[in-house]
Amino acid sequence: MSDESNENSTGLFTQIEDIKIADVSDTRLEGFESEDEFNALSVELLIEVGSYICVAGSILPGQTGRWNRNQAILGGHLVRLYKLISALLDQVCQRRREITFIIARLTFECIVNLRFLIRHSKNPEIFDSYVAYSFKQEKRLHNRISENIEKRDGDILPVEKRMLASIARAVNMSEMNLDNLSPSKPKEWGNKNLYQRAEEIGLHKVYLGTFGGPSAAVHGNWMDLLEMHLESEDETEGFTPSLTWTHPRPQIADTTALLAVDAVKDYFQLLFEEDSEFFDDRLDDLFHRIHRAMEAHEAFLINSKAL
Structure with a gap:
């Protein structure tokens, strides 16, 4: 690396070392007596993951201090991932399980797209x-808009003028040609749908649980209504509304944290290549601590005979 890169990396290393490490020691886990304590731990772990993502998403090229378009696509995904994790943390802390499913689905898609890119x-x-x-x-x-203008013999409404200018500006900033864009093509970007992109990066096995299942919450499918928004004491007695929020469980935050660790690890490896060992070691440790928390939670459920 150049002297400038070394100087920037030194500051980056300091930021990484300042990230608070969540305690997942056996001593702590053995003292847990409720699922709420596991939820609190999942929040700590997700905050730790989000801290790495925030640092990674703030890294700018040393020479210009600005991303080019393709760098911005990657960096923008990191920023989006950080904000989604922040939103997920908010909903977990507010004990709103219904919304955590929605945010977790969006987060999974963001992670898949980032790693694929x-x-x-x-x-x-x-x-x-x-x-x-x-x-x-x-x-x-x-x-x-162009068709409507043509029907009015070229008369452009003020709102249409603003909208056309906004579209043109976005297209120009994106280094694209409006004439070459299509309202129907490409059918899938990268010639792959989300499942295929997930499959390419090895996440197809978790696709059903992290994207397919939570889709019911996004779209308000019957299974979402049945589980989250309706009550029925007997299969034949009909339904009543459930206006109270259901409490989240640690699995959503923990799974999101695991997936996000791999995404930010990929990003650091892309930026620093052979110099990524510093980040790899810390992220591998974080990955194992998240996995340990998940194992401890499953053991807790078995021992307490909780569902």
């Missing part, structure tokens, strides 16, 4: 495809 970081076509896919709605809107 990191894997293809040297392929500009993947990034172009991601941006083109993202502009499908804007292209559709641009076409609709």
Whole structure:
């Protein structure tokens, strides 16, 4: 690395060393007597993960202090991931299980996309495809506005002028050509749907539980209503509303933390390559502590005969 990189890395190492490490010692775990204590631990672990993500998402190129477009796509995903984790923490602490499912699903998709993009970081076509896919709605809107203007013989409403200018500005900032964008193509960016992207980075086995299942909460499917928003004491006696929030359990936060650790580890490896050992060691330790907390929680459930 250059002298400037070494200087920046020194400050970065200090930030990493200042991150508070969650205690997952046997002594602490053996003293837990309720699931609330495991929830509190999951919050501590997720805060620790979020701290790494916040640091990683704040790293800017030394020469310019600005990301280029493709770097911004990766960095933007990190910022989004940090905010989603912050939102998940908020809902866990407010004991709102219903919303944690929704946020966890969004977080999983963000992690999959980030890791997929990191894997293809040297392929500009993947990034172009991601941006083109993202502009499908804007292209559709641009076409609709243009058609309406044409029907009025070129008369442009003030709101249309602002909207067209906004679309043009976003397209230009994204290094794309509006004429080359389509309202229907690409069908999937990177020529893969989310499951296929998850499969490529080895997350297909957790797809059902972390994305497929929580989709019911996002869309308000019957299973979400049945589990979260309705009550029924007997299978044949009908339903009543359930207006109280259900309490979250540690599994959602812990699983999100595990997946996020791998994502931020990938990012550090991309930035620092052979110099990533400093980050790898700490993130591996964090990964194992999260896994230890999950194992202890499962043992607690078995011993207490809780569901």
